[in-house]
Each structure stands twice: as C-alpha cells, then as structure tokens.
Amino acid sequence: MLPDSPGVYKYFDAQGGLLYVGKAKSLKKRVSSYFNKQQHDNRKTQVMVGKIAAIDFTIVDSEMDALLLENSLIKEFQPRYNINLKDDKTYPYIRITAERFPRVYPTRNKVQDGSEYYGPYGSVRVMDAVLDLIKKLYPTRNCTLNLSDRNIREGKFRVCLEYHIGNCMGACEGRQTESDYNEQIAHIRHLLRGHLGEVKRHLKTLMVESASLLRFEEAQRYKEKLDLLERFQAKSTVVNLNIGNVEVCTLSSQGYQVFVNHLRVSEGVIISSKNMEYRRKLDEPDSDILLLALAEAYNGTSYKQREIISSFIPEEWNDPAMLFTVPKAGDKKSLLELSMRNTLLFKKEKLLQYEKLDPSMRVERLMTQMQQDLRLKERPQHIECFDNSNLQGEHAVSACVVFREGRPAKSEYRHFNVRSVTGPNDFDTMKEVITRRYARLLEEGTPLPQLVVVDGGKGQLSAAVEALQKLNIYGKLAVIGIAKRLEELYYPNDPVPLYIDKKSETLKVIQLMRDEAHRFGITHHRKRRDKSTLSTELTDIPGIGAETAASLLRSFRSVKRVREASLVDLSQSVGPAKAGVVYQHFHPDEA
Secondary structure, three states: OOOOOOEEEEEEOOOOOEEEEEEEOOHHHHHHHHHHOOOOOOHHHHHHHHHOOEEEEEEOOOHHHHHHHHHHHHHHHOOOOOOOOOOOOOOOEEEEOOOOOOOEEEEOOOOOOOOEEEOOOOOHHHHHHHHHHHHHHOOOOOOOOOOOHHHHHOOOOOOOHHHHOOOOOOHHHOOOOHHHHHHHHHHHHHHHHOOOHHHHHHHHHHHHHHHHOOOHHHHHHHHHHHHHHHHOOOOOOOOOHHHOOEEEEEEEEEOOEEEEEEEEEEOOEEEEEEEEEEEOOOOOOHHHHHHHHHHHHHOOOOOOOOEEEOOOOOOOOOOOOOEEEOOOOHHHHHHHHHHHHHHHHHHHHHHHHHHHHOHHHHHHHHHHHHHHHOOOOOOOOEEEEEEEEEEOOEEEEEEEEEEEOOEEOHHHOEEEEOOOOOOOOHHHHHHHHHHHHHHHHHHHOOOOOOEEEEEOOHHHHHHHHHHHHHOOOEOOEEEEEEOOOOOOEEEOOEEEEEOOOOOOHHHHHHHHHHHHHHHHHHHHHHHHHHHHHHHHHHHOOOOOOHHHHHHHHHHHOOHHHHHHOOHHHHHHHHOHHHHHHHHHHHOHHHO
C-alpha cells in the first residue's frame, strides 16, 4: 500500500529493467492514476503500463526533494520512458560567506572556501522569497569591502545608498558592532535550516510592537511575512552542504526477515535510494546484514563514501576506510529518520504481500503487536469483551463476545440476563456477569482468556477487578477498560490511561470487539424488551400462556389486530376454546 506522501516511484518490467522514474506530491494518488484509467491519452503511456511488473518507491519530506531525487535517478539510470536529462543543470543555493561580516546571497557555483551553502532550491521564486524575507528581517551588507577591524577604525569607508534605504546597518563605518551583526547571521541560519520557531517569535514581537505604536501598515507587512513563513517550508531533507557525501543505511526485522533501506547523498542531495530484503538462515546478527546490504548497494557502482550513517555501529568494525556514525541531532539525524521511514514502509508493503499468501503470518504479527502495545505478559490469542445494556434499569442484560487470534468466534458469544441488580447500576451489573462467566469456566475446567476487555472507564474496570479477585484469578489474566470518549485504555491501579495510535491494528481489534459486544448486547436487550412489551397484554388474560400469545402475534402481527379480530379469525389461529377466552376478554359487553 503506497503512502499519501511526497516521493519518487520507479516502475520495473518482468526482467527487472527500470522503465520509468517519476515524482509525486502524493505517491498513492499518482501511482494509482496509472492503473485506474481504462485508456490513456498517450499510446506510449499505455504500452509502458502494460509492461509494469514491479513498483518501488522512496518517500521524501517535500516536493522539492522529490524533484531533486527524480532528477538524479533519471541522469544515473536513463530509464527508457523518461525524457533524457542533461547534466548541465545546476540548482540555486543561498551562500553565507566565510569572512568578517558575512554576506548572504544566491549562487549556482559552490566554492570550497569555508562558506556555508543552503539548498538546493527547486524554484528560484521560492529562494528569492526567502532572501527577500531575510533582507527585511535581518539587513546585511552586500558590498565586497574588506571590513577588517583596522580598516573600519581608520575610517576608510563611507555608508552607501543601501544604508540610507535600510538594507544595511552601516558596519563599514562602525555603526553596527560585529557581535550584533553575527547575531543577525545566527537568526538567518535558523531560518535557512528550517528552525523557524525563533524567527516566528521575532516576527510576532515586531508585529505587536508596531501595532502598539499605531504603525498598522508596518504591522500588516510583518503579518504578511509571518504568513509567508508559515506557508513556506524552508527546510529540505538536507539543507547544509557541509554534510558532503555520505551513505545512509537502516534496517528493521520481522522474525527471520530483514528489510533494509540505503540512501546515497552527494553534495547534500539524495541521489539514489534502494530497498533490499534478506532472510536469516543461521541467526546472522544485524551487523552482518548491514554490511551485506552495503556491499550490494555498492555492486556495479563507483560510489564508496567514507562516512556511513546508521542507527548502530557494526560489531568489531575498525576499518578507517569506512567510518560508521550514529547521529543524535541535526541534519544527519533527519537523514537517518527518513531512511528508517522508508525501511518501515517497505517492510509494511512486503508483509502485506506475504500475509495475503499465508494468513497465519498476519496472526503471528498481530498477536506480537498486541502483546507489545498492551504491555501483556503473553500473546492475547483468546480475548473476551463485556458490555452492559439496559433501559432505565429495565431488562438489564450483558453481552460477552469472544475473539480468537484477532477474529470473532461467534459460536462462543454469550448473553447474560442480569439477576441480582435492581435499577441502572452498571458497576454491579459488570461485577455479576464477570463473576458468573468465569465461575462457569472454572467449574467446567475451560481455559481462561489471556485478556478481558470491559466497555467503560475506571468504574467498570474496578468492578471487573473486584469480581476476579473474589474468584482468586486476578493476575492470572489481564484486564483493561476502554472508554469511548477518547478511546483511551485503563489498567488496574493506574490512574493514567494509555493512548494507542488511532491507526494501529491493536486499537482497531479492541474497537471491533467493543462494537461487537454492544451490537450483540443491544440485539438481545431489544428482543427481551419487545417480548415483554408485546406479550404482557395477552399473557395477562387468564388461561392464555406465552405460546398462545406468541401464536396470536405471529398471525395478527400486533395486539391491536388481535383485539379487532373476529371470533372466527381467532379460532383459525388458536382453536375455538382459547379464541373464545381471548374474544370475551376484549369484548366483555358481548358476553
């Protein structure tokens, strides 16, 4: 299943040849569009779609990243159905020079002189918007003067027009200190790196100050810039070219299967991505598989970077030609996280394919996932869920639904007509049905479930715990409560609820159980209520029992029609003797 995220997709033919590379704002929508059409406008596209045998994809953080990665892959592999790209295209960057009172300006040429480069930007318009914002927020010089301390002290320079129109603070005449200037450069770095919180706070402060001084037009300009900043996503996957050329490799295991993603970064840009799958045969450690994946990624290429970014360092690795690093923060950490996201998506896609072929794999994975998510001692192969139903305390019932291996076992569902509780008391009702259910299982020697779920919060959970304690089985099985408001899970003796990801399969199974218990209980409750409501008027007649009343209702559909029926019609339904009793009850004046 493709994600609804920006990324690059690759189509392969049956022989493994690369047919096409494309970018998308939403991989799910874009790739689906190729296969949802009966007829494509372009004959070439129709032919290509007919040859697609496999799809691979890489998610990225923005459309710009997708554009850059697509560009690199097309240049490297030159797929048959892609437009040929020339290597002479260079993307624009923003440069902060390595000098006293640094300058900030756009460039397409990178010089290794210690300067900082931010980008690349897929759109010059976007880059110009950032530079315009920087100029208005943090004015810096654009001249090429040598602003050494000596030159400034000797007064060799005079402020120019840029100073008078507000684009420069006059550092050349000493009107701005070096520390103040460097503080501005620090704010600019925050903006270019995508650390926008401090920049936003600064903008808001300026906006409020302008408004308090009644300079509303100026305040409006700051607000517009703040809105621009909110909309603009300045941070790309990699925004600092000082990262240089690195490899990124992450892996995730599922039993004997291992899924790997490898990214190659050149001059701060992701130029390739590859997903790989391995199967452990001799319990090989992750270190061995990581090195094997790197060797496969290098196969047939001349790329071999010295630095390898990964989530761990291989055991006993000491080759200086390849340095493994585990970043804790910054842009390299962002790269590592992106690679892991690709690994997990690749893993999910593959496992879904395998589970369609072998459903037992899904059961195994689901049980393991539920055990982890719910913090259980053992896998919840057998789960039971309870829900109570009543109408102002009348006809109180409870339902118990049973799930085995994550699926309903409907033949094991049970109803309970509440006996000992008078009025609408949900807690005592829960206590009664839990006691009756597990006293019966203990008496029959039937295995207990691994997990009990009660529909409700702390009160219902406490009642269930009290019942289990009286049966001396509390602790032998886990018990939790699920509250409807925020779908939070409560555990005994823990005042803080557990919140599970709304999209997780664990929560979906528990919600399905809760809904099943509610449906099953409501259905039984309505039957009891309807039977009581419809039958009492007939069964109150002396000499008329439940079977006769039921027969009359089957024939006439309602008590009203029974009342209006003739003696002949009643006799055809229940015989002349009972028909006479019923007719006389409803028509005493005719007796």
